[in-house]
Amino acid sequence: MKPWLLALLACPECAGELAARADQTEAGEIETGLLRCACGAEFPVRGGIPRFARGPARPEARSTVERFGYQWRAFRDRLPGYREAFLDWMAPLGEADLRGGVVLDAGCGGGRFTDVAASLGARMVVGADLSESVEAAQELVRHRANAGIVQADLLRLPFRQPFDLVFTIGVLHHLPDGEEGFTALVRHLRPGGRVHAWVYGREGNEWLLRFVDPVRKRLTSRLPPAVLRVAALALAAPLHLALRVLYRRRSGARLPYGAYLSWLARFPFPHTQQVVFDHLSAPIAHYYPRDEFRGWFEKARLEDIVVSARNANSWRGTARVPGG
Ligand SMILES: [Zn+2]
Incomplete structure (x- = not known):
């Protein structure tokens, strides 16, 4: 666990401050240890990853998480062209929107985009995922000083509001309720921060x-x-x-x-x-109409909303939290 990660974290139960105990360290990072909150909640650090996961209760949702855990450990190839692909997923945002920022990759899977975002000059990138894919993600990014991985549910993320940018690519349509997930992410942005989401479209599919x-x-x-x-x-x-x-x-x-x-x-x-x-x-996959997707941004009272089609069968949306 990268030392800088602790300052971004908060107890997912009470939003309180967490104290870290290191049982085993490696190159200044906590490999095994415990995060403790004054409320009594405790969260282990294993394999350099803080673990906040408390899986979903609904069998369909649990199976979706488990199957993505399998997928991202089974398909680990570092593919050529993923940097360009990432920037296409992120459009109209570009490298300049990542540079120097504190960034969350929400639903990071095997960590491919966490890795790319860190390589594009973000100050800190956190990849969060509920599934066992965090093992593959950690392996991929652990050499990067500005990237860290957290195992956590997107609906109860263990963060304050530190993020300049939260992006989520190919994740919300696999949640039982995509809008609920979107709304939960927006809570962790600083005033003026940006959210960027990509989902399957109903149109074109x-x-x-x-x-x-x-x-x-x-x-x-x-x-x-x-x-x-x-x-x-x-x-x-x-x-x-x-x-x-x-x-x-x-x-x-x-x-x-x-x-x-x-x-x-x-x-x-x-x-x-x-x-x-x-x-x-995936047992759960939703295909969202453009208007419904855009509605998430409007209901969250975000500004500068831009929704665009990608490959004529999916939606990208970007917006800003007021203030800042
Ligand atoms: Zn607490």
Whole structure:
């Protein structure tokens, strides 16, 4: 656990200050220890990660968390092109919006975006996730002095309001209630801070909703993840061939799902397999209409709201907390 992390943390039960006890340290970081609050709450530090996780009670939500934990440990490849992909997910925000800032990657999975954000000059980046994916994330970013990982529920995050920027990419649509998650994140921004979210769109996903989603709900999200991983390999092979043959050309963008699939065609095979797994694995996945997504920002009374489409099948939204 990076020493600077303690100043950002607060007890998720009472918002009180936490005191750290180090049982084992490594290069000045707490490897094993305990965080204690005056209210009596205690949270262990294991493997350099402060652990605040208290999993969701609903079986569907718990299974979603567990399956993402599996996914991000199974698919660890550090992919070329992820820096550009991250900036595309973050648009209209850019490198300048990260530089020097205190940043939260909410639902960091295997930590790919935490890693990129730290490399782009953020002062401190915290990656938070409820699942066991934090192990993979910690391994990926532990060499970076300005990145730290926390295991915690997005609905009860253990932070004060330190963040200049909170981003959440591909996470809120897997919560039982995406808006509840969004509202919970906004609470940890400083006045004038920015929130940035990306979710699946209802618009542009009619084919997926009609043919793939019923299969996910009834079958594939119930398969053991290791079995689904093999099935995803079998399904990804013909898909990857089609991406390479049809969608890598300039004319690919005009084919069905062109914007999305020509983007997918840029990545190597392990990414295609992971995307297939991703779409079939989660018991909870919502597809939000643009107006509903924009409504989250309006109801949170945010300013300078910008909502834009990404790959014609998803929504990016950015806004600012008043003041600051
Ligand atoms: Zn407390």
